[in-house]
Amino acid sequence: MQSHKTPKGMKVIDHINQAKETLVSFEVLPPLKGKNIASLYQHLDPLMEFKPSFINVTYHRSEHIFKKKQDGNFEKVEVRKRPGTVGICAAIMNHYQIDAVPHLICGGFTKRETEDALIDLNFLGIDNVLVLRGDATKNEASFEPEPNGNKYAIDLLEQVGRLNNGIYLEEDIREGFRTNFCMGVAGYPEKHFEAPNMDSDMRYLKAKVDAGAEYIVTQMFFDNSKYFEFVEKCRANDIHIPIIPGLKPLTSKKQLTVIPRIFHVDLPTDLINDMNKSKTDAESEQVGMNWLIHQSKELKKAGVPVLHYYTLGKPLIIRDAVAQVF
Ligand code: FAD
Numbered sequence: 001m002q003s004h005k006t007p008k009g010m011k012v013i014d015h016i017n018q019a020k021e022t023l024v025s026f027e028v029l030p031p032l033k034g035k036n037i038a039s040l041y042q043h044l045d046p047l048m049e050f051k052p053s054f055i056n057v058t059y060h061r062s063e064h065i066f067k068k069k070q071d072g073n074f075e076k077v078e079v080r081k082r083p084g085t086v087g088i089c090a091a092i093m094n095h096y097q098i099d100a101v102p103h104l105i106c107g108g109f110t111k112r113e114t115e116d117a118l119i120d121l122n123f124l125g126i127d128n129v130l131v132l133r134g135d136a137t138k139n140e141a142s143f144e145p146e147p148n149g150n151k152y153a154i155d156l157l158e159q160v161g162r163l164n165n166g167i168y169l170e171e172d173i174r175e176g177f178r179t180n181f182c183m184g185v186a187g188y189p190e191k192h193f194e195a196p197n198m199d200s201d202m203r204y205l206k207a208k209v210d211a212g213a214e215y216i217v218t219q220m221f222f223d224n225s226k227y228f229e230f231v232e233k234c235r236a237n238d239i240h241i242p243i244i245p246g247l248k249p250l251t252s253k254k255q256l257t258v259i260p261r262i263f264h265v266d267l268p269t270d271l272i273n274d275m276n277k278s279k280t281d282a283e284s285e286q287v288g289m290n291w292l293i294h295q296s297k298e299l300k301k302a303g304v305p306v307l308h309y310y311t312l313g314k315p316l317i318i319r320d321a322v323a324q325v326f
Pocket of ligand 1 (some may be wrong): 057060061103105131132133134135136151152153154186187192193194195196200201202203206217218219220222245316
């Protein structure tokens, strides 16, 4: 019988610990429903020359929208625009032999559904997860966990941690199989928007580390000094795990207002001025790319563990920028 070999996964923390220099990683969104996996490979292919150590795949929960019916009335329907995170991770690992990191969120999941998703990941040989809370849906004023779901990222971390110790929700499972997940968490150099202040956000970040997080990936930032200050603050708060900077290029003038609104980050005045001087879309992209190259070079020089790029539909800009850095 022919044997089918699946790639042997490596943990993100092992990639970091074994590295002699700054690594590269990318983050992708699952394709929109209706597209196939080839569209994702087309997105990733140009980035493979940099031999990324791992590729993150975001998670998108379903939303309720109001859809107009033929009779003019509206009906409430559930839509999920980007399904497939787990399948995509398995596909990436098979297709590229590169470790994939699924984002795992609290929102929309009961603890039992989370446990089953973790079992699926384990069966697929996926030993990495980025553990997140998720945001409120468009119809919620603030984030609401599912009944019997996890409320904060730390609750989800603790659930994964229990499974790593062979403790399942079913109490009658004795000496259950111990999963072996390496857990990353999110960190916010400019503070999470709901946190009353940075000290409070730091306290909860430290709690996530104490609950088993092995590394932090930051929210995007456009001013490196925000990252360096954040790392300093983490170290002062007894957080000593690797802190991976997350980077995204600004690609249009419109993003000067959209990015701060969606991601709650500040843009440096020089970047705003340069972007406002651009006259065409191509010039705007060039401005964003130059800024990304400048940020990346400085961070690499400072010896960050990994440069993690949010590709968000712009793989060619990322490719051209990364080519100037590595
Ligand atoms: P938490 O760590 O739970 O923190 C949320 C807020 O609650 C913070 O203000 C924190 O200070 C506070 N807090 C934490 N613990 C407690 C506690 N015990 N008691 C009181 N307050 C507490 N979203 C998606 O839906 N899908 C994705 O794929 C995704 N990927 C992301 C990747 C990265 C790198 C980042 C930075 C964010 C990502 N997000 C994603 C967005 C993320 O889900 C949101 O930013 C969310 O609002 C917070 O998630 P968290 O894991 O940081 O939450």
